[in-house]
């Protein structure tokens with residue numbers, strides 16, 4: 001397995017890969033995952049069978065920050081179809097244009113690519129429940145992968161923005177959907193506070209502050 005750790009993009013502070021932190025404890029900035037690539041390239045074992053591996057996120061498992069990839073929470077996400085766009089080619093005068101059809105993913109969105117890794121990390125961390133603030137694809141994906149892993153899942157949404165159509169997928173997968181009197185930022189603040197409790201694992205796409 002590759003050695004990896006976390007490095008703050010702001011102050012450069014470093015933390016172990018297993019640290020349960022979502023942003024830099026020193027300055028609050030975002031964390032990058034850094035790999036010991038020299039060591040990996042020199043070892044090379046995974047490159048030998050790379051081409052024969054099935055398409056998908058875990059094809060690149062040695063470059064994903066998990067401790068033991070034999071226990072990944074996966075539903076064969078990634079490896080989505082390429083669709084040729086002949087009309088766009090003509091219109092733009094470009095010889096070949098292909099788009100990835102991310103609707104091929106298990107819950108119908110690209111969010112599954114991140115959630116397969118994120119929920120695997122939640123399992124590794126020993127969490128009991130995953131949490132997020134979301135009104136859309138993040139909640140569907142998180143709920144599905146959490147169910148797959150046998151974890152609980154709670155989704156916080158602003159009470160005025162509840163669209164049952166969008167949240168139905170999360171509900172079908174057993175997520176608890178909690179309406180918060182407030183806006184999306186209030187939901188995000190609450191899930192961040194909850195994530196200090198080790199029982200809860202936060203899986204949100206966060207924005208730089």
Ligand SMILES: [Zn+2]
Pocket residue numbers: 008009010011012013024025026027028029
């Ligand atoms: Zn920092």
